[in-house]
Amino acid sequence: MNLASWIVLGVVLAAFAGSVAFLVHRRRTRGSSACEGCALRSLCRK
Amino acid sequence: MTIDKLAIGSTAIIDSIGGEGVGRMHFLDMGLTPGTPVQVVSRAPLGDPIQILVRGYALTLRKEDAAAILLRPGGPEASEAEEAEQGDDGRNAYLHDHNAHPGLGEGGKYHSKDHENALPKGTVLTFALAGQQNCGKTTLFNVLTGSSQHVGNFPGVTVDRKEGVIRGYPETTITDLPGIYSLSPYTAEEVVSREFILDPGTRGLINIVDASNIERHLYLTLQLMELNVPMVLALNMMDEVRGNGGSIRINEMERILGIPVVGISAAANEGIDELVEHAVHVARYQEGPARNDFCGEDDNGGAVHRCLHSVMHLVERHAAQARIPARFAATKLIEGDPLVEKALKLTESERSTIESIIRTMEEERGLDRAAAIADMRYTFIQKLCAQTVVKPGKSKEYIRSRRIDKVLTGRWTAFPIFVAIIALVIWLTIDVIGAPLQGLLDAGIGAAGEWVGGMLERWNVSPAVQSLVVDAVFNGVGAVVSFVPVIIILFFFLSMLEDSGYMARVAYVTDSFLRKIGLSGRSIVPLLIGLGCSVPAVMASRTLPSARDRRKTILLTPFMSCSAKLPIYAFLSSAFFPGHGGLVLVCLYLLSICVGIVVALVGKYAGGKSEAAPFVLELPNYRLPQLRNVGHLLWDKTKDFLQRAFTVIFIATICIWFLQTFDFRFRMVEAGGDSMLAWVAGLLAPLFAPLGLGDWRVVTALISGFLAKESVVSSMEVLGVLGTLTAASAVSMLVFCLLYSPCVAAIASVKRELGGRWAAFVVVFQCLVAWVVAFGAYQLSLLIL
Structure with missing residues (x-):
């Protein structure tokens, strides 16, 4: 070549x-920092 | 009498709300409380659902849900007379000793310095933007942050939480929460929203309400105030209210509510600076609402007031420990909120005392607990509005919408117009506008490829590298990029339909039919979005309140042929059925709809009988789509498509080129049949032989479609698949591509919504269905063609 x-x-x-x-x-980098520490994160479908 | 028996145009007063659970609570939250006048406006073409007018807005209910709402004779006049009898008991005595001017937030007057509770300098002010569905939250979010999130005229467009920084205030962040009607724990959106607001990290709340439909929107405001978080009330669409002869005494309202109230128009960018100034102030100084008690001592005998305050005192200590405001805890306990009850950790004796207090209230008030609390809130709102709101007449927008609805949702016109609109969209997208533009772009890319090929030739670049650039990059990726105009035009029409308010009508009109196949009217929106792309379509299914409807809709969405498959149809039909592209496309779309219906019916009967979720949908007024919104959406889609073309599709094309150019010893092959790809695809080829697709190159192209459907075209181009197909096998290929597994991005969306098992099921199930239908189509084509 x-x-x-x-x-x-x-x-x-x-x-x-x-x-x-x-x-x-x-x-x-996807995902929201607002979810950090949320007690009901497991319930969240976001 | 019940609502379903009420004649069109007749008015009556709600006597009681039957039923139970989520549906009943939702009716109460939407303002269907005892004593409220309702008018039946129209019925859908198939007689179900029914459109009613309640508290000044149009709502649709299914007949079976409407049958649970008992009525007594009377009209708005009777209801007003009852209200007048009750009189104003002075419950709205001002909590502040301010005079009308300057009010809260005027002339720098915000709060009493004695109770100042300023946050340390440098603290990031985190705001939540909360409001009911379709009140302009995302429009306000875009104005506040300068971003360009998608805005629609359909309840529940925001299905994801979005964050941004308020322009000019770098120390702030704002989160656009999904639209919610109340803080009841019946949908994940409501639970997550209230958890977010109650989180210690959230410093303030901007509550946006539709001022032209203020009564129902204030229902959520009262619940938010009970959370005792610093908040500002933004009355949106004030320009519309004023334009229709209405007005709101804003100072009076903020004095009664004890929170700053600002009139705005998010779409016209009016009042935004003042709103931000107030929001930043209340958050910085942590000024909670000055009022969170909305029950009058003498309201209907004062039963609810006594009950609420008794429960508040009882749970005060537990609420403080659980970091939940006592008033909010008490109302939610009375409403029967299991999450709050669990969080409070009450003793058995406390529980039984509370139950006995609630029962006493129910007996005295003559209403059950949930209805009594909803009625208490709406009674307060009615009195607040009587003092502060000059209601606009029937708005121009409403009158215009009613006129348009007579045609678009008319008994004999609704379905033909719906079919005509969808057919027109497809025809315009593919034949009239899309094809010439696509041809132009294709010719441009082809010419560029030839020019680059010539240059490489002149530079004596090795044949392998020449092939990599010309075959893989220009012919492969270029073939996909040339379809950009078609995709943009399709999304343009879909966003016009959504932005205008027509999508909500489609849900209303098709609910009866969709219920017959086990879906809900709301399912039509994700299914139509699925014509564009399965990923947002799967996400849009979050607007469905029932988990059952959501799951069924998600499973059916991939059967809607997404726009990424358009290049495959156009590519194959132009090669095998020239001049009949439109017809081929209509046949394919009809086939996908028919297969979807069969699958839905099988699912309905195989899944057994289960209770249908209530269908409660607000019909927004028709609006002219905003060019800025449509422009933003088209830009996003173009960017997304090009990003995919130059990432996923580029990578896939290069890999496929590499695998089909070299053998296992990494030597360049003379014939494609000796390549690595030929060997791997050859293993699967016998499975596709009965479909007339037994060649390894066809199998390779189909496998590449798992990455992105557009890759099928680039792979066919790179591998020279057309030479291996006959007209019959092209039909088989078209049908298989129409129905087989969606791309990786769509499968990932399904996994996120329903979990890994369902995602795997979708892949296997769709491939099976595609194989069976393609086999049938191939056999039929062999007979005909």
Whole structure:
């Protein structure tokens, strides 16, 4: 593979890694801090 | 006589409320208390439910629920005369010695410095935004925080709790609670809302009410005041009240209630600064309501007053230990709230004393406990309104809505118009507007792909990397992105229907039919939202008060063909049935509805007979959809779709490209049949052979649909599936895609609402149903095509 191939492959792989990182980040940050300490959290369907 | 027997246009007075449990409590909370006049306005096309006018707003009830409400002859005049006989007993004697001006919050006059209880500087002021359904909470939340949460004209649009910071006040947070009618523990929303408000972390409460329907909305206000949390009352839609000739003496009202009252119009951004100023003040100085006693000593003989105060004294110590305000604890104990009773940890003798006090009250008052407490609150509200509210005449909006309803909910016109509207939405979305725009975008993406392919060729980029960029990224992801216009247009129409108030009418009109298949009229809203996306549709099922209806609706929602499947239909029909895309689509939608009905009927009979939950729905006035709201929603949906295209679908496409380009020794394969993917999909292929879909590439495309339905198209494009299909197997593929398991995001929603077992059931069950129906469709197609 020549240099151009490596560069293009690198760009696509970086985009791939970015997408995975974005999905993981979004999953972690979901949820409301308002639920913390709520006595009836188990009853809550939110 | 009962309400169901009352002729259209007739008025009578409620004598008593029969029934028991949640439904009965809900009727009382909604203002259907003994002595209240009701008028039957109309009946749904199939004769059930009934629309009634009570306390100035339109409410729908099923006939069997209405049969539990006993009436006595009389009209509004008789009721007013009774009220006049009772007279004003001076119960509203002012608790403050302020004069009318300056009132609370005017000219910097807020509170007595003697009782100042300021929070330390730097304390974060956490507010709860509470109010009944469809009173403009989310509109106010958006104005306060500058966010763009979805707003609709259907009771219960907010099904999730949202937080934000009030603009200009960085030390605040505000939480938009779901709409609730009371603080009774009958729905999870009510329990969670009251727990949130009572949490020591909550510093203040903004209670928003619809000023054009103030009596019923103040019912929740009184209960919130009993919680003794610093609060402000926001009278929303004041512009509408004024426009219809009404007015509210705000200073008088705040003096009687003992909380700051501010007239606002959230939609027009009026009065918001004053509201925030008051809210921040009461929270910072922890000024609780100056009044939380609403029972008059001489009201109807004073039985409720004596009972409440006796119970309050009895439970005072327990309430302090449980950190529940004594007044709230006492009313809830009398109403029979099991959660409060448990929290108070009463002794057996205390319980029996309280029971005896309540029984004495019931005998003296002539009403059962729940009705007596509801009546006490509404009596206070009536007197408050008599002193402070000049009721508007029948609003222009109401009169206009009644006229429109004569057609849209008319006996002979309702169903044809409903079908015509849905057909028009699909036709406009797919054929008229969506297809040309999609074609344009597709051509643009194709041209970009060719240009990039040419560049890569010139740079001598290796064939594998070229294939990765052109086949996977441009052809795969690009094929999905080109459907953005179709998705946006579908959501545009759905949000117009919801924002205008038509969705609530659809629930009203279809309730009778949906009950026959074991669902509720309210189920139609999640099902219609399911035409857009199953994830919000599953969440929207939270507006259903009954767990049974909720579960059934969630299980049926995936049978509604979501918009993510549109690209599959368009892709296959343009290849195999050119020029007949609209017809194919209508057939598919009809098939999904028919299969849904059959599944619902099977569920109804297999599940055995169980009591239907009451159907109580408020019909909002028709409104012109607000462009800003529709714009926000469309932006959200576009963003969400593009995010999915460049994350989940991009990842899935790259993985599929990798698996179908290399073998297990990571060597690039000459023919796709030697790839890793071909081997794995080949294991499952025999299962699909009876459907005419036995090729490994078809199976791969179907598997990728678990990640996101749009991936099916990109996979078909990357793998060249079209060459493996015949017209008959394309029909089979269309039917299987229509009915098989929803995507991972939708399954996760089902898991969140019903648990892992039901989520697994949905996957397996839908795949089975899809296989059986696709098999039938394939055999039929072999005979016809």
